[in-house]
Amino acid sequence: MPARRFDRSLVRSVRRAAEISQSDVASALGAADSTVAGWELGSSVPDQEKLPALAQVLGRPVDALFPRDGLPDLTDLRCDAGLYRYELAAVIGTKSDGPVAGAEQGVRRLKDKYLPLLATAYGITLDEVKRAQERSMARDHGEEGGGESADATDARKTPRTLAEKLTFLLEKSFPGPEGPPGDAEIAAVVNAHAGGSVITDGGIRDLRMGVSETATPLVLEGLADFLGVTPLYFQPDDQVAAQVYEGLQLLAAHREGKVGQVRARGAGRQGLPPNLLALVSDLVDEMQHKTGERK
Structure with missing residues (x-):
């Protein structure tokens, strides 16, 4: 935990x-x-x-x-609500807290009918409870597997989702006792970067907690500028991989003397985004100038 x-x-x-x-x-x-x-x-x-x-x-x-590393699991949500586990039997209407204990320990998932009751008791959304439950299950499955390699452990800790990436950057960028800025302050910075109202403090909170899994390009650009990273950092891994692949295609085409054709077709099956295509065009001009390749 x-x-x-x-x-x-x-x-x-x-x-x-x-x-x-x-x-x-x-x-x-x-x-x-x-x-x-x-x-x-x-x-x-x-x-x-x-x-x-x-x-x-x-x-x-x-x-x-009292900062915390990483996103909350079921135990974290309960503690953040100031509730002891034995108190939850009354919340979900059971004789004991066994169902909650089993879910927090990653042994078995809660019945669907219990999830809204916990969300209400914790003062959060149903989606937040569901995501926390999945973290409890994934965490304890990894512990029980045994013999996990260092590479596998590092991969499990690598931020994948937008929420995990935001949490990672905020914790690493603001390590002092004051901690990271609040959601309202972050929203104000993003809105100032965009030149208008593009997100609220509640929207920032939803992104941090994983309730919202994506955001508009303007929001992502503002967050990237605020946290000192490229907007590409917030893109899903498969999209980043696709753009890297397109770049490799460009390099291969250059080596084969076909770089001019890349500008014409846009590299991939679906073509590059306009901003990347403009970059490709500039690179083509530079490569052609250096190699003397004619159109």
């Missing part, structure tokens, strides 16, 4: 800056004063289920105060 990171020194400094006593924190969380003191001393750490409430008491966003 990509559990949230608890930094006792950060918590202590934030609490002191806000002039909140350990006793006030303990009272708000229903914990003993000695428990909160232990968290700040490093002799213990709070349950993951306590972190959202602790962040609220300290007046900080939970993602900024």
Whole structure:
């Protein structure tokens, strides 16, 4: 589970800056004063289920105060809602929390009728619960497989979806205690880049959480500019591979003395996008100038 990171020194400094006593924190969380003191001393750490409430008491966003690596699985969603697993039996109407425990551990999927109930309890969408369930299943299947190679592990960690790529870039670009900017700030930057309103803060959140799997070119360009990458980074792997293949075709055609024909037909079966075709045309002119090839 990509559990949230608890930094006792950060918590202590934030609490002191806000002039909140350990006793006030303990009272708000229903914990003993000695428990909160232990968290700040490093002799213990709070349950993951306590972190959202602790962040609220300290007046900080939970993602900024207690960042998490990667996208949430089912356990993460429950903890982010501040719920212990035993409390979910009443939520889904069962005698025990067994169904939830099995899904969180990647043993078996939840029945479809339970998913909307969890979405409501967690305050998120049904799609977010479904995606988190798939992460729980995929994660634990990988652990049970055993003997996984380093290459396979690296491949499993490589961001594939738009949500995973956004999460990866935000975490790597803003590693400090303040964490990445909020959805509203990101939306404002993207809209400024586009010169108009092209996305809302809710739209950014949907992209981060995987609710929306794609975005308009203007949004992707704004995100790429903000995060310092090429827009190509956000394209699906198969599309990137296709464009690389087209580039290899161009190089092969040049070696065979047929580079002029590439400009005429647009390289691939479906042709290149206009911006890439313009680049191809420029490359053709340069290659022809260097080699003296005539049209």
